[in-house]
Amino acid sequence: MKRYFSIFVVLISFVSLSMCYSLDVFAFFESKQDRIVSEPGMMWGAGFELKWNDFSFYSEVLETNFKIGDISPKWPIWGKLFENTYYPFGQSILAYESPQFRISTGMQNLNEGLGQEYPLFISSNNTPYPSVEFEVSPFEWLSFQQDLILVRTAVDNPLTAQSSQTSKSVYYRKTTVKPFEFLKIGFQESVLFMGRDFDIYYLLSPLNYIMSQDIRATINAPWKEPVNDNCMVGGFIEFTQPQYRIFSEVLVDDWSWKQGVGVIKMAWNTGLDFNFDRNYFQFEFAGASKYTFHRTGKYPYQYVRYESIPELPIEYNMIGYKYGENNAAFSARYTYKENDYDFGLSYEHLVFGSRDPFSPLPPDWKDHSNFRWLDDPVLQRENYIALNGRWNITPKIELNGEIGASFVENEGLVQNKSNVYPRFDFSIKYTFPINEEVMGKISSGKIFDLNFF
Numbered sequence: 001m002k003r004y005f006s007i008f009v010v011l012i013s014f015v016s017l018s019m020c021y022s023l024d025v026f027a028f029f030e031s032k033q034d035r036i037v038s039e040p041g042m043m044w045g046a047g048f049e050l051k052w053n054d055f056s057f058y059s060e061v062l063e064t065n066f067k068i069g070d071i072s073p074k075w076p077i078w079g080k081l082f083e084n085t086y087y088p089f090g091q092s093i094l095a096y097e098s099p100q101f102r103i104s105t106g107m108q109n110l111n112e113g114l115g116q117e118y119p120l121f122i123s124s125n126n127t128p129y130p131s132v133e134f135e136v137s138p139f140e141w142l143s144f145q146q147d148l149i150l151v152r153t154a155v156d157n158p159l160t161a162q163s164s165q166t167s168k169s170v171y172y173r174k175t176t177v178k179p180f181e182f183l184k185i186g187f188q189e190s191v192l193f194m195g196r197d198f199d200i201y202y203l204l205s206p207l208n209y210i211m212s213q214d215i216r217a218t219i220n221a222p223w224k225e226p227v228n229d230n231c232m233v234g235g236f237i238e239f240t241q242p243q244y245r246i247f248s249e250v251l252v253d254d255w256s257w258k259q260g261v262g263v264i265k266m267a268w269n270t271g272l273d274f275n276f277d278r279n280y281f282q283f284e285f286a287g288a289s290k291y292t293f294h295r296t297g298k299y300p301y302q303y304v305r306y307e308s309i310p311e312l313p314i315e316y317n318m319i320g321y322k323y324g325e326n327n328a329a330f331s332a333r334y335t336y337k338e339n340d341y342d343f344g345l346s347y348e349h350l351v352f353g354s355r356d357p358f359s360p361l362p363p364d365w366k367d368h369s370n371f372r373w374l375d376d377p378v379l380q381r382e383n384y385i386a387l388n389g390r391w392n393i394t395p396k397i398e399l400n401g402e403i404g405a406s407f408v409e410n411e412g413l414v415q416n417k418s419n420v421y422p423r424f425d426f427s428i429k430y431t432f433p434i435n436e437e438v439m440g441k442i443s444s445g446k447i448f449d450l451n452f453f
Contacts (some may be wrong), residue, residue, distance in 0.1 A: 106128075
């Protein structure tokens with residue numbers, strides 16, 4: 001056994017010196033209760049991150065007892081250390097990056113939007129997606145990005161040969177132009193389709209998704225296909241200076257040239273970040289009109305991950321903007337940063353009316369004004385205030401925490417029904433880097449000379 005261990009150490013040392021890699025292994029523990037985790041719960045896990053030249057690989061294993069709203073997942077087999085826990089998918093990412101090109105694939109938490117709090121098109125609201133993301137930058141002033149997200153794969157019953165689960169995917173594309181060092185202007189689009197994992201037309205066509213869909217729906221054309229997918233378009237502008245950043249972003253849902261201008265279904269996010277020395281301020285204002293991300297016809301193309309489980313919290317289920325339709329949200333965050341610690345204060349105001357992306361649209365939904373937003377007789381309002389901080393106890397141990405309360409008015413859209421909900425999120429993470437110095441001590445048998453903390 002000692003001989004094999006020595007051979008292993010020598011091999012790792014050789015790889016370390018010849019291939020210039022770095023390896024971090026980590027373990028963490030987290031406890032929280034928030035809008036999604038409805039009761040106090042715990043999560044723990046471990047993983048590693050390996051970097052080699054322009055390549056990297058990240059992987060983690062998680063175990064938790066978090067409730068998802070009112071749902072308590074149950075692990076289907078025996079063999080766990082703790083009861084009432086389950087293993088969700090963690091991130092597992094293989095990536096390559098160079099100045100002109102980057103690509104990553106695996107189980108990824110993707111966020112596609114300019115804001116920190118409210119990404120519009122794609123947001124990491126739940127477990128990681130099986131996905132591929134790549135970006136090409138042929139010039140310093142131009143870049144193209146493509147995300148391929150397999151929301152769900154098809155499953156056929158091997159006994160009956162009948163489909164028991166329909167596939168569902170989302171493609172996202174972004175083109176960014178940078179005419180000046182301080183200015184970015186971009187076009188974004190996404191398409192959600194079901195019944196197939198991949199769509200070669202959307203993937204390879206240089207035309208935008210809307211045009212590709214309309215071409216395939218041309219009446220009497222021999223290439224006409226029975227496709228009726230959910231296309232979204234949008235754009236953004238970002239102005240950046242050393243001490244501040246201003247951005248604005250918009251998303252238009254379910255647009256098609258053949259439909260023309262009708263009821264406007266859109267979401268938006270506008271933000272301002274600025275800093276003075278060690279003081280950082282972030283402000284964002286986001287929202288969405290009524291029926292945005294909504295199911296519009298007989299096809300279940302609402303912009304959610306699980307269209308058959310409406311009881312999930314909408315903030316967990318959304319593929320993009322976490323608050324869904326018919327709402328407005330304002331976030332303000334202040335952070336003071338030092339090398340080994342930071343602390344801050346955050347505030348969020350959320351107001352929303354009826355949000356039901358699962359039900360068919362009412363028959364008279366087009367008879368109202370083109371832009372409907374927060375016109376319900378009763379609106380729910382929430383004010384969330386929290387303190388948060390980070391402390392590097394040692395170079396290898398990091399502690400993060402947030403504690404606050406959410407003050408709710410007209411809860412469940414019931415007039416004068418109020419409540420207060422505590423929220424907290426505390427985590428501790430231990431990271432041990434394996435580098436040339438560490439491997440040298442291990443190979444020489446000086447394991448107890450290592451600084452583990």
